[in-house]
Every structure is written in C-alpha cells, then in structure tokens.
Amino acid sequence: MIEAVIFDFGGVLTTSPFEAFARFEQERGYPVDIIRNTNAANHLENAWAKFERAEIDLDTFDNLFAEESLALGGAAVRGREVLPLLAGDLRPEMVEALKRIKARFKTGCITNNLPANAIGSQAGRTLYVAEVMTLFDHVIESAKIGLRKPDPRIYRMMVEALGVDAKACVYLDDLGVNLKPARELGMATIKVVSAAQAVGELEAATGLVLR
Template sequence: MFEAVIWDFGGVLTSSPFEAFARFEAERGLPADIIRRTNTVNHLENAWAKFERAEVDIETFDRLFAQESLALGAEVRGKDILPLLAGDLRPEMVEALRRIRAKFKTGCITNNLPANAIGSAGGRTLYIAEVMALFDHVIESAKIGLRKPDSKIYRMMVDALSVDPAACIYLDDLGVNLKPAREMGMTTIKVVSARQALAELEAATGLSLR
C-alpha cells in the first residue's frame, strides 16, 4: 500500500525544542509559552516564517522577534532562542529510519534556518549529515524559500520521489504541518513521543522498527 515515508526533522528525529523553550522561560522569569505563542501569531508571515524562508537576515529576525514577543507581554530576543533549537538526535528514530529505508523511499521536509544561524557543537554537524544521507530526497525551507504548511512543499516532495500522496506516510510533531499532507491524501502520524510514533509507524508499515 505504501511506497514512501516522509519525515520532519526537528521534534521527530531529534528531541523537541519546546522543552528547551520552557526551561529558558523559567530561568528568565518569562511568561510560560511566550516563545511558542510568538511563533504561532501570524504564523505564515511572522519573523520566524520569514527567517525559515531566508527572507530576512539574523539581525532583522532578532529585532522582529523581539517586537512580536513584546506585543504578547515580554521581549525575547530572536538571537537568544536560536541556540535552543539544536535538539538531540533520537537514536531509536534514526534506527527506524534505517529500517524504513530498506523497504521504502524516504524523504525529509524540514523548516530550517539559514546556514550557520544556530552554529554547531563538536561533531554534531557530521552526525546530522550522516542522518540526512539516509533520505532519498531532502527539502529545506531556507534553501527553497518555502516552508510548511505551504502545500507546494509537500507537492515538491511527492514529485521528487515519484509517488502518489496516497502511497505516503508523513511524520511531523506539529498538527498545522500535518494538515496539508493529510488533505493531499497522505497517512499522517503526529509525533508526540518516539515510542508512540514508532508504534504507529510499525502498525502502518508492518515492519519491526525497534
């Protein structure tokens, strides 16, 4: 039934940055969820969206995010939250990707930031590159000027993989990004935890992934 499994990256193959956001807010005495709320207001055209499409540079992003968060009750500099985005790879999800790859086409659609926006620590960049090499095709928002949930980015992926959307499984940790994929006909899995996602993926593919 299925021919391809398409993955989000952050929050799926890595731990969610939301945990880091919460720690940052608590340490700074900021209102709970101020970062996530800033990201969701006008989510198609806010500072975050523009930065992920590489429409603004880091200085402009820093200023715009500060203005947008202040409007919600507390100023948070954009530059201060960028280091919070580098989650840890989930080894069990990477192993599942390896097993999936043996049977299915694989793709990754990631809303990311312009190169060097976050920086790297130690050998992490090489490790990430090894994981990215497991995909048949990768689409990065900052490289193409489009980001999820724009339906065009999903269409680009199915065209690149030469598959029908109905033959695809798509995993993402954000419901807003799953909706367009589901509307195209994909089977979607919302990643709440690695364990839950793997159970649903095993049920859908019939493979043992752990």
C-alpha cells in the same frame, strides 16, 4: 500500499525544542509559552516564518521576534537568544526506524530550517548529522527553497521528487499545523509526541518491525 515515508527533522528525529523553550522562559522569568505562542501567531508571515524562508537576516529576525513577543506576551524575547534552544538530541529509536524503513521504502525529509550563515556554528546546524541525512532519498530545506511548511507546495515538491502518489505516503511531524496539508493531499499522518509512540504508529502504518 505505502511506497514512501516522509519525516520532519526537529522534534521527530530529534528531541523537541519545546522543553528547552520552557526551561529558558522559567530561568529568565518570561511568561509561560511566550516563545511557542509567538511562533504560532500569524505563523505564515511572522518573524520565524520569514527567517525560515531566508527572507530576512539575523539582525532583522532578532528585532522582529522581540517586537512580536512583546506585543503578544508582554516581554521582549530576543530572537538571537531563542536560536541556541533549537538544538535537540538525535532519538536513536527513530534513527533505527528510519534505517529499517529505508531498506523497504523511499524516504524523504521536509524540514523548516534556518539559513546556514544565519546561525553559523551554533548547535542548531549540528542536528543535520551527515550519516542520518544520507538515509533520505530526498531532502527539502525551507531556507534553501524559500518555502516552508505548512505551504502545500513543499509537500507536492516532495512527492514529485520521490516519484510517488501522496496517497502512498506516510508523513511524520510534531506540529499539527504541518500535518494538515499533508493529510489534505492524501497522506497518512503521524503526530510525533514521543519516539515510542511514533515508532508504534509507523509499524502499524508500514507493517514493518522497526525496533
């Protein structure tokens, strides 16, 4: 029996930044997928991981990301230029599904995010729309606790906070690397490719009508 549904935020409740990455690369003449590949390489200890755990400041992230992208993809992409690309649009279908789930189950959000003071008033922070975030019983933000997905500890922290067994949870994320630890804990997982697909799989997992 499902007792809780746990969501990633960016790329799940909002549109994926990958489209913005692709446009940016094309406009600047950068190699295709250089941003995604730089994010994925050494994903536990790269510049992105350290920034999401609030271990480095913006200037250090800017320089490290450029160094990593140059070494990996042959072009120095400044970290500062990547941050504005993170802003996505809320997916109304997903927000509606979250509201209906909230009425029946416990809800949580585990998000790898950036230190608030690192990006100031940039669009990335406006994703955390207050009325959406209040739909969660518990929220875990990587930059606030110094842990980020896919560290298994962050998932255990969530189930403990919600007071549920991992086997009674559904977890949604747009990245397979973040789904694996949840699955290993016993959660049912949904890889979000589109809102329609995700809502359909959520309906099957929860037995609820979500649209």
